[in-house]
Amino acid sequence: MMKKDMETKYNPKDVEDRLYAQWMDKGYFHAKVDESKTPYTIMIPPPNITSQLHIGHAFEYTLIDTLMRFKRMQGYNALWMPGTDHAAIATEVKIVEDMAKDGLTKAGLGREGFMKRAWEWYDKYGNIIISQIQKLGSSCDWERTRFTMDEGLSEAVLEVFVRLHEKGLIYRGERLVNWCTNCKTSISDAEVEHEDKQGGFWHFKYPIKDSDEFVTFATTRPETMLGDTAIAVNPDDERYKHLIGKFAIMPIFDREIPIVADDYVKADFGTGMVKITPAHDFNDFELGKRHNLPIINVMNDDGTINENGGCYEGMDRYDARKRIIKEFTENGLFIKKEEINNSVGVHDRCKVVVEPLNKMQWFVKMEGLAEPALEAYTKGDLNIVPPRFGKVYTHWLENIKDWCISRQLWWGHRIPAYYCRDCGEITVAKSAPSACKCGCKNLTQDQDSLDTWFSSALWPFSTLGWPNDTKELKYFYPTNVLCCGYEILFFWVVRMVFSGQEFMGELPFKDVLFHGIVRDDQGRKMSKSLGNGIDPLVVIDQYGADALRFSLATGNTPGNDLRFYDEKVEQSRNFLNKVWNASRFIMMNLDETPLNVGLEDLTPADKWILSKANTLAQEVTELLEKYELGIAADKVQTFMWDEFCDWYIEFSKPRLYNEGDPTRPAALWTLKHVLAVGLRLLHPFSPFLTEEIYQSFGFGESIVISQWPKYDETHNFTADEGDIEQIKEAVRALRNLRQQKDVPPSRKAKTFVVSASEDVRRIFEGGKAYIMALAGASEVIVSATKDGAPENSVSVVVPSAEIFMPLTDLVDMEKEKVRLEKEIKKLQGEVDRVTAKLNNQGFLAKAPEAMVEEERAKGAKYQEMLEVVQKQLEQIK
């Protein structure tokens, strides 16, 4: 706890774990169903159980936690649902690697043995990331932690599969799918990444049967020639019309393949002739269907050539490629090789080139599911922040293809389809049927499991108990906002939307808040291969969780990438330390006596900061509602540091140091009050420090459950703020003068404020003590005329006043001339700008009246100041 003799540096290590344990102990993060309160719900994007916390997680959880804490303080029943994802492929790969260390393989262990091992992995690593999320201060309801392969969530998966199947929205079919020869599983379109690669473009020719002519074509994948079953040309291509219907001869096997006409072929591209391999190319597959071409699959699951490849059988696809080129070269059928930049599909997990293979797989039919999801956005029910991602969302849905959901993996939800060995009937059911329709009991379950996103698509309602009709589901669904990285828009957001619509009849969330990627200090993506990753735990160890969080929340705008560098965290740490010290200062000046202070006891300075804090509360609230976390955090920082610490605390010192000052209690009250407001506004961003201070002051049991500051009209003194601003301006001008004259603050000087305005004199009468304390005045005399001012003094001009300080014995008149000339130039610039505006008839006619008035007032002010400074310059001359 903070004490009066406490260190001048805030030490997060003394605080964070203790407070987090306390919060957990008190159950502040646990949200119970309570009809008297409005729920506010966010589902965590469940991290993979293979993951260590990385800086991207820290960023995401900072954003979410800020929203959660803000809403909790506003009085909502705030639920942040936490959990983890089984991450099918990613985890299975890790487990297989781990098994290999013990000399074990999947085949050796068998399915059951493997699953046992996988669950051991989960037990061992599944909770690591959770404890890391806690280190960040995340206010998740840990009593509700879920895992995508929990019993309940698995039931949801089965339920969804069965229902979609019944509706005909899940079907099994032989299709060309993206096949990863490394992971030996099919993957969805969304998991294919396109990489531009420099590669060969080989030109070949096949002889034409009963002719001296040849067909010539080019390919980037010569090995697929083994599966060629046609040559295609454009039907309108005059060059080749005579060939349509004839046969070419694929020389390796002397296979006769037809020359067909199809619009797919562009006459003006390449030779205008295309080799057709239905088994290994998506376009060729479609073309093949149109022309009833045979499908000859020449590749094994591991990317080697199969028995259909003749003498190439057993060779890796790339070795076969080389050998085929060699063979064609020898036969004189190879024409040339070009180098081209080609876009190739790779598996996003392992980056190995994906092969289209013809496979029996399960698919979700997207037609019918996509439309409502699209409509939700176009009708405005789904709000995407920032809006530009709405275009990405609609474009994806408008061009969506069926979703391949079966994976040749064991770690995941096994497909609930049962095959009859007798009649071949497929039964889809939540649990194994006792018998097939045909009466036999010889059933086997599908060997495949589901895409990991199939289960995470259900996350917003499966975590709340669906398909059971729980009170949690009723109360917390739909959630309020989904906050995740834009890179999983297709994988996750879209699929949650249509799943929620289909099974809950309601969108899973109203708002989607996308964030960007955290990059390194040079703007590069963080990656293992570059070794430029940042471990948030190391940063926390060095600077504290609050500093990390604050630095991630500031200087960023929704959806934009964020650059991470130590100096920024350091700056945040420094700011938080500033708050710590300001609190220490206030604490030091407090004593046991209760502060019996009313608004009527406040001085102009008190009202000024109180009013500023009041406005700030409103601004920060509005910004957080708009998900403008960066600006909100910045406003809090500017207020706490620049206004509260640098000005108000300094204003308060003369009053605090004078025990007899009747306004001393008012200053103390204001300090405490404004600190309490500032702390609460800062709390969502930096929970630990704010809680530590809050409790030390005895502001309440915990800041976590304190009330969010609200705008209070009785604290609105914006009309009077100008008085203090005038004092500030005078102080700044005098400090500037001293600096230029090289007069140290320790050298006090009698100061004269001259103003013809009674109002202004009143302001300065009230601000005497501040000018003495902050601008090195030994005494401040306010008068209507210059009469009392000493002869040899220099002066600064502020609006409606001239301030004299006798520093002349040190003043170099030449330098003074330069200073005044510079000042005149500056003021003249202002006057010119305003004059130009006011001479513009269009401006006078069309600008709002208030704007014109404002400009007139400014013009008069600057004109007056300009004249005074000009007079000063003349006197020197």
Place this chain on the structure above:
RNA sequence: GGGAGCAUAGCUCAGUUGGGAGAGCAUCCGCCUUACAAGCGGGAGGUCACUGGUUCAAGUCCAGUUGUUCCCACCA
């Protein structure tokens, strides 16, 4: 091929509905002023990528150009 983002001080970035260009870091000068040197005070530094348009008024809105990053896409 289609779409999007970005381009503002030396660096990293803000700039909310159009109305006198901001912050942090770095830099220069002066301060250990009893909350804080992780600090205080004072400076310097910008044709807001370019061109045109709308407007009384453009960093902000519109069109185009250049550079750059990313996403999507079946060009053999």
